[in-house]
Amino acid sequence: MKFNINKKAATATVNHEGAIAYSLSPEMELYTAVATTLLSDVTYEKADARMQRIIELLPQVAPEFIAQLAVYARKEMNLRTAPLVLATALANVHRGDSLVSKAVAGVVQRPDEIMEMLACYQVLNKREGIKKLNRLSKQMQKGLATAFNRFDEYQFAKYNRNTEVKLKDALFLVHPKAKDEAQQVLFNKIVSDEMATPYTWETELSALGQKVFVNAAEKQAAVKATWEELIDSRKLGYMAVLRNLRNILQAGVSAVHVERVGEYLANENAVLNAKQLPFRFLSAYRELMNVESGYNAYLLDALESAIASSVQNMPGFNRNTRVVVACDVSGSMYKPVSKNSAVQLYDIGLLLGMLLQSKCKHVQTGIFGDTWKRISLPARNVLSNVDVLRKREGEVGYATNGYLVLKDLVDRKYVADKVMLFTDMQMWDSNTNNVSNVNTLEYQWRQYKAIAPDAKLYVFDLAGYGHSPIKQQGRDVFLIAGWSDKIFAVLEAIEHGEDTLSAVREVAL
Incomplete structure (x- = not known):
């Protein structure tokens, strides 16, 4: 879309399939919503609904965490639009210090993001008429001025496009102070439309x-x-x-x-x-x-x-660590990550699963839908492995019976150290009426812990709908979200005793 942790207490709810699920803390829900969106249509939400949910979560979260998440999502997760929304919305809910300007300056990493943020500010504040951007937030203005001082003529010219908010408009609105004489000359060129045509x-x-x-x-x-x-x-x-x-x-x-x-x-x-x-x-x-x-x-x-x-610096697991990698290939995973992309959540799950497999010495990999099937693949050639699995579409059906991964481990009495599920979290049981809730991730995990008391379960949320199929209590069940390889840095942090949101909270502003 263009404008121009563990949880100690969980509240029972239902997911989009009507099955039992558990709510997340506001911080965790905000993190999962941001980490899993390009603000394009997804299965159960539209882009504007996702943006609205993000904005509605902000008053429930500390302003500093919002600022840190915005900068983390831009610099570490390499997302663009969601961080702009966070930083812009923060300007509407926080006053009195430099937190907003620091977040804005941290989020803007390209010249066009200055104009994008101003367009976002216009939309979020429902500005209409000729002077849509009058009364600009002073702290946003300060942060954008800092960003203006970062770029050279080539960078400005490369992104000097005929959008609703133009580069010249942004310069007049923000009033950045030139850091030297050369930059003042550049600002004058922007005003007079005399920048050299970039070679691109x-x-x-x-x-x-x-x-x-x-x-x-x-x-x-x-x-x-x-x-x-x-x-x-x-x-x-x-x-x-x-x-x-x-x-x-x-x-x-x-x-x-x-x-x-x-x-x-x-x-x-x-x-x-x-x-x-x-x-x-x-x-x-x-x-x-x-x-x-x-x-x-x-x-x-x-x-x-x-x-x-x-992913050369991505941590892996040695030959003594037994890992199970399970990828969700259910029907709700067949949705593109953005409006014009051919890549679907289905592909994201397979890709992240194959990246993880490539770093493991002792691993069992498979896909789940109606059924769960283990499939042996070589550690190398991550992309071709994804292609191989993609061609097996429909082989396990289209439900989301993730509990079968754990049930299989219980039935085989296979002791794994780490079980990794890549999924959109919409777990349900298509096999029985399941009045007793036996066929759930929650129940099967309790059964499995009797066999493998030291095992840990990592659920990688690829959709960010705001709930989990299992309670995240103790130190054995973890929720991680996102499409970036940075999810594996979060995994490493957890291995060292931190929680899912530690990396966000460590962002310096």
């Missing part, structure tokens, strides 16, 4: 589109030359490469240039600096699978290397 793939291809060609062959040659020039320039950003692999191959660039693209994709430093959400690699992988090219295998390998590098 968008501007180069846009310029190419304005040209007239004699025939299709001449146009194809020009497109090929442009892509090769962009690759040679080393100014083609990592995300731009991921999104344009199909276009690059269809342009027919030379073998040398394909090799350079592959080397860049697999480059460890480039991967770490790009900070891409894991599903971006999966999207690129899927795009390549739909292109007929002799270079596909080479670039698919480069993407496998890239996603491996992206």
Whole structure:
């Protein structure tokens, strides 16, 4: 959507399938709602409903936690819109100190986010008429002024777009003080629309589109030359490469240039600096699978290397730790993560599950729906493993009988140290009337603890609907939320005695 912990006491409720579930603390609910949304439509909520729920939770949560979560979601989870909403809404509920300006400055990491935040402020405050942004929050103004001082001419020009709130408008509204003479010159260029046209793939291809060609062959040659020039320039950003692999191959660039693209994709430093959400690699992988090219295998390998590098610092488990990884493939998981994305929650669960499996020495992996099925897969080639599991769609049905994962462990008397469920949390029992609630995650976990008293259960929430299928009491059941590889950093923190929200609370403002 564009505008321009453990819980010591749980309240019983029901989930969207009508099954027993447990409410979360306001902090935990806010965290799960933010960590699992791009503010696009999901199965049981619309984007505006999700945003409204986030806003309604804010008065129940300490302002400092809201600010920390906003900065954490932007810098660590690499989310964009949800942090903007948090920081903007915070300005409406908190006054009297610099907390808002610190949150705003921490959230804005790109020039266009200045305009996005102003547009968000306009929407949340229902501003209409000519002066939609008059009486701007002073602390928001201060935070945006700090952000203005971070960017150079190329960055401003790159994001100087014809949106409702323009860069020039933002400059007039925020009134940032130039840090030196050079920056004052830059601000003057913004006002007079005299910034140099940036060299980007968008501007180069846009310029190419304005040209007239004699025939299709001449146009194809020009497109090929442009892509090769962009690759040679080393100014083609990592995300731009991921999104344009199909276009690059269809342009027919030379073998040398394909090799350079592959080397860049697999480059460890480039991967770490790009900070891409894991599903971006999966999207690129899927795009390549739909292109007929002799270079596909080479670039698919480069993407496998890239996603491996992206989690190189992710903690794993040694040969003595027995891990069970279970991925929810029920019907409600077949929803895209954003309006224009082909990636679904189904894919997110499989991808995160395969990333975790790649870091384990002793692991059993499987999928659950109507039934639970263990499936052996190699530790390497995370993306191809996801593809293999995706092709087994329907094999276990479309219900959400997550309790069967634990029941299988009980029946086999298999003692695991850690059981990991990747799910949208909509657990229910499709097999019986279940009057006694035996077929629930809660009941089966109690049964399993009699066999494996030291086992821990980690439920990874991929949807953020605001409830859990099991009480989070003691030190053996944990809820973690999100689509970022940062969920594994939370997992590591828990291993060291912290709780799910510790990393958020440690954010320095």
